[in-house]
Amino acid sequence: MDKIDQQLISALRHNARASLSDLALTLGVSRTTVRGRIERLKQSGEIVGFTVVLKGETALDPVRGLMSLGIEGRGMERILRQLNGLREVRAIHTTNGRWDLIVEIGTTTLEHLDKILAQIRKFDGVANSETSLLLSTRKSSTG
Known part of the structure; x- marks a missing residue:
């Protein structure tokens, strides 16, 4: 290229x-x-497709956040299975550095987000976490 x-x-x-x-x-x-x-x-295969982002799709999750997770021991696969089972989890990314996982979460209210964050923090093997709320999206290549 x-x-x-x-x-x-x-x-x-x-x-x-x-x-x-x-x-x-x-x-x-x-x-x-x-x-x-x-x-x-x-x-x-460099370009695999084109997409359309609809206004209604962005309204589905008015409260969005990124939760960074530190995993202790060998709990990664178990935690990934648990995260995959939560309907509020939009994406899971493995990463390097301080955090092991970055989890994208979408909910309808702050209270609901708080409950999901508390639930995830209780997963056996989650050593620490940090969450950032997404205030606005200035650019997105996906829906």
Whole structure:
């Protein structure tokens, strides 16, 4: 992937509905070049799809947070199973550094979020945690 491909992907992340003409003008290349590069990036698997984020989807979880978890001992698989069983858990990420897991949680109220956080903190093997509320989303590449 060269510099033009990277600029094209950046432009598509900003506005995936941009016309080929607008993309060509932004990149300083022809429409044919833009069309060919998009097709090549799709065929190579670099671009795996395009998405639409609906306003209603963002309203489903008006209260969202990221919970960082430190896991002690060998409890990781058990804790992952427990987290997967919670309907409020939207995503689970393993990470390095101070925290072992970052858990994305979505609820309808702060009280509900508080109950879920307390429940997770009680999981056997959770050594420590820290939670940050998500106040607003300025950019998202997924729904």
